[in-house]
Amino acid sequence: MRAPIAGLRRYGEVFGRYSLDYLLPSHCLLCHAASKNNIVCPACAAELPVLAPAHCPHCLETTSYGERCGRCLAQPPFFDGVFAAYAYAFPLDKLVQAYKYQQQLALAGWFAAQLADLLAPQQAEHDWTTLIPLPLHRRRLAERGFNQALEIARPLSKRLGIPCAASGLARIRAGAPQASLPLKERLHHLRGAFTCPRDYRQQRVLLLDDVLTSGSTANECARVLKQRGAASVHVAVIARALRD
Ligand SMILES: [Zn+2]
Ligand SMILES: [Zn+2]
Known part of the structure; x- marks a missing residue:
């Protein structure tokens, strides 16, 4: 049902309008x-897994x-900090999978609401000026039919009052790095995978993704954004996947 939409060039703008039409279950x-x-x-929301109280502040x-x-x-990573609404564990992982792989798009609004609760109190301190969803390579976008980060970024941008730069970053090289690769190789694979078409001087960026695992991808995006002058880059995710 999403295939014809995925083929459109200005997919983001078009799909953004349609996604509001999904009926809430x-x-x-x-x-x-x-x-x-x-x-x-x-x-169920009250039972979802949260982060351990003792964790790396970065x-x-x-x-x-x-x-x-x-x-x-x-x-030290290029990003300045991470905000995660949940830990990536059962049953939150099922929600993320239902969203990404079973097109439960109504979850985008729900995820955005959870992130807004987490991030709104931080806005006074960090004063984010731009919300950038982590981009998908066009091939991955065609497979999935939507960018999971973009669909959350749109309602989150409205809730937080931070402009969303839907194409603030572009993924120009595909090939998801294998989680099993050593860190050094993973970073090597990611070099040159993203490009930033804009100047981000004076910008305080909030980079949005669904799940943060090793952090390598977010780190590479933060590196590219800072190269383009970003004053700060924080990462916001629905869930943080932890090593154990
Ligand atoms: Zn329930
Ligand atoms: Zn750390």
Whole structure:
């Protein structure tokens, strides 16, 4: 049903309008209880996995006492911090998978609402000027039919009042780096994968993705944005996948 839309060049703008037309479900996706206009019922939402209280202040990886993790100490990331609404664990992982692979697009608005609750209190401190969804390579976009980050960025941009730069970054080289590759090789694979068509001087960027795993992709995006002058780059995700 999404295939004809995916082929359109100005896909983002076009799809953005259609996505609002999806009807909200009448049952909770997780427990299937009747939950009018709530894709996740409040009871299930309250049970979703959150981050461990002790985590790296820079990348949110679990650490013993809340100290910086070894990786951030050895090679500080280009991004200035990460915000994650949840930990990537059951059953939140099922929601993300339903969103990405079963086109449960009504979840985009729900995810945006959770992120807005997390980020709105931070806006006074960080004063973000631009919201950039992590781009997909055009081939991946054609396969999936939509960019999961862009569909969340649109309603989030409205909620936070931060302009969304839908094409603020472009992915010009495909080939998702293998999570199993050592960090060095992963970074090597990512070099040159993204390009930034604009000047970001004076901009304080909030980069949006669905899940942060190793952080390599977000790090490479932050590197490119800073090369184009971005004053700061924070990463916001629905969920942080942790090593254990
Ligand atoms: Zn429920
Ligand atoms: Zn860290």
